[in-house]
Amino acid sequence: MAEHTCQQDHSHGNNHRHAHGHLSDIGFIIGVLCFITAIFVPYENMKTIMYLATIILAGYHVIGEGITDTFTQTKINHRFTPNVHLLMTAAMIGSVLIGHYNEGALLILIFAGAHFLEEYAEGQSRREITNLLKINPTEARLIDATGTIKKIAADQVKKGDHLQVLPGDQVAADGVIISGSSDINESSINGESIPREKSVGEEVFGSTLNGSGNFTMEVTKDSADSVFAKIIMLATEAQANQSPTETTIKKIEPIYVKTVFLLVPLFIVSAPFLLGWDWSTSFYRGMVMMIAASPCALAASAVPVSLSALSNLAKRGILFKGSTFLTHFAKIKAIAFDKTGTLTEGKPIVTDVVYGDQADQAAIDAVITAMEKQANHPLAEAMIAHFDRKELSQQTLKVTNQAGIGLVAKKAEQHYRLGKLSEDLLIAVPLKTAIKQMEAEGKTIVLFSINNSVEAVIGLMDQPNPQAAAIIERMKQQGIQTVMITGDRQAAGENIGALLQVDQTIANVMPANKAQIVQSLQKDYGLTAMVGDGINDAPALVQADIGFAMGEGSDAAIDVADAVIMKNDLTRVDYAYRIAKKTDKVIWQNICFSMLIVAILVVLNLIGKMNIGLGVIAHEGSTLLVLMNGLRLLRKLPE
The missing domain is CATH 2.70.150.10 (Calcium-transporting ATPase, cytoplasmic transduction domain A)
Structure with missing residues (x-):
């Protein structure tokens, strides 16, 4: 069962999970029946017995957690470490001592009921991550x-x-x-x-x-x-790794509770002198103050929200190693993308073919196809995809790969070469012009020659990922500096950068230098994210404030990144960013709302417009509203 949201969660590794079980459920139901019976019973003594039965049956686990957990954590931390359960127990005891049995019973009844509902709500937010364990082979x-x-x-x-x-x-x-x-x-x-x-x-x-x-x-x-x-290991880390906001709330909760325990007696003692109340009224208002000032809603402001967001992302193949990285991602000022395989498809295609004036295009295409089908270089697949056609005559050539030259073949008196530019080739002026144009555009150039005379100039280029331009635009609209990092030549990098309209293109970068570039971006802009494939980008992913690895579940991606997309889908980077922004917004909504409710309840109590029953309803109601607000993060965001 999920952890109670108002409860301590210390770094010592003692996560106090309370599996109340069927006995608690039955006890709570019987307690509800006792309370209802007390309302209709005409005899005061019987009413009192029914209210006390309600307190014991519906609230024994609340009272037990308040006492035993406080004792345990005080012993571990070597200082008094109370929790909200102890606050509620003290308020209940105070109500009973002054004869308000009905309000003491109502306090325990509503608090215990809210306790079950809070555990259910937080359990929902953990479910997508926890369910991973259920599909383990x-x-x-x-x-x-x-x-x-x-x-x-x-x-x-x-x-x-x-x-x-x-x-x-x-x-x-x-x-x-x-x-x-x-x-x-x-x-x-x-x-x-x-x-x-x-x-x-x-x-x-x-x-x-x-x-x-x-x-x-x-x-x-x-x-x-x-x-x-x-x-699974990553998902487990995600539940343990909390954001700075969550950690701060966890740290201040016991301090807050201790402060309430200190201030309530001072309030009870001073109120008769400062406000003119009698001692009975002062004590009663002190009990209401104890309830009103309880930090339960504040404690539930962040953790369920973050867990809901992480669950939402996990369901869609986006895994964060903790909410702290989600928080960082929401606040980035710059985002750097590796080019190949991230912003581009990672597979070059033939973009241009310029033939000589007297060239037999069909014959050239047939020879190129025959030569490339025997090659194993990275461009072969792209060349075959472009030149191979059914109507071409099938040729059989003996092809060799000569270092520094390319593919060569011979048929009758004709010597074919398919490779890079070299000084011994004869190139007509129109083809020279085509070469210069393709070089300016950053394209890879392959020349096809017959007997050292160039008959065709072929340009190849890695194509932009169809999703890339839209993602870049979305990031720029958020005021985020977009940067593309590539090991390609400057011209090739700038051509892709211009197509995608990134703010900055940094080319001729060796993998070892990518981390230095990310460090420079951090200095110039602030929090910086890096999106790469998680293998040759590993140093940069580690250097970034949030390293985002894209890959089909590669080991390297999972090992080095702060967040992993289990599929090469750039739209998920944008989805994760929108979830991160919404998570940050909802957490602060919850914090502000919970503190506002505390302030309102305290003021109403001071002017005599609040009693224990209303205080408990308002207090627990605000906690559940905070939880429900957080659970909105479980829903898929609209496109």
Whole structure:
């Protein structure tokens, strides 16, 4: 059961969770019946007995927590460390001592009821993160050396094992498909509910759900090192790592309670002299003051909000390592993006082809296709995608890759070359002009020549991520400085930067220097976020105030970043930023509202317009309103 929101949570590792169980529930229900009975019973003695029964049956766990937790925490901290339960217990005892049995019973009844509701509300905010544990794989179908299949516990799976995965099975570990194919739901990893088709050679992740196919896989990681295991570890960290606001509230809560315990007796003693009250009125008003000044709503102002936000993000494949990083993200002044694979697709395409005046374009395309189909360089896929067509005649060429030159092939008396610019090539003026234009635009240039005469100039370029321009614009609208960092040449970087309209493009950057650039941005602008792939950007992600790793669940991303998107989807960066901003706004709404209610109740008590019953209703009502306001963060934000 979730932790009571008004309760201490100390750094000593003693998180006091109170599983009240069925006995408390039954006791509370009987207590409610006793209170209702007391209202209608005509005899005063019977009324008193019913009210006392209400206090004992409905409130014994409140009283017990007030006394035992205060004793335990006082012993641990070596100083008096009371909690709100003790405040309520003291107010109840005071009411009984002056004969207000009905109000003492009402106080305990409403406080105990609110206690259950608060635990339920906070439990809702933890649920998405905690539910990760429920989808942890429990068993696997191991194929042993003899080919026999047997079921074993998922935590016994080791790297190198072969597993059979049948339709509807949960994938037990990270691995690679070695036979078969299927559609796999990977929502537990990347938040994407649409199943992905997977076949031989493709990676699969533990905890994902197999669809209608069956396949055999080889395990590539021990169960403790799987992506899902690291997600659980990350989610656990998220619940423990609190924002500065949450930590401050936790620290001041016991101080606040002790102050109330000190001021209430002083108020009771001084009121007859300062306000002219009799001692009975003064004592009664002191009990009301104790309730009115209780910090329960303040204690519930931040933690449920942050947990709701983290749960919302986790459900959509955006994992933060704690609310402190969410707080930082809401206050960033600059955001730096790695270019390749983040702001761009990471896969170059052919953007320009300029042929010589007398060139046979179809024949050239056929030769380029034949040569590239035998190549293994990074541009081969892009070249084949552009030049390969059904109507081209299929050619067979013997191709070699010559260092410093490129791909070369020979057919009859013709020597073909596909590579970079060199001095021995003959280039017509129109093609030279095309080369200069492409160089100015930062494109990668490949020349196709026949017998050293260039017949075609090919320009390739990595294309912007379709989501990138919109995300950059959204950040700029928030007054955030946008920066693109790339190892590409200045011209190539500036061309992409201009397309995306980033504020600043920094090119020719070695991976080792990215952290220095982030440090410079922090000095110039303040809190800085870094968005990268989590591998070669690791130093920059660590240096940033909030390191945002994008990747399909890569180990490096999870290890080094403060937040991880389990899918390459830039829109989730924007979604996380909007959640972060709303979280900060709701927390301060709650803090201001809770303190305003305390002030109003105290003033009404001083002018005699407040009693214990109204005080408890207003106090617990404000706490529940604060909780409900925080639970709004569980809802998906509109696009």
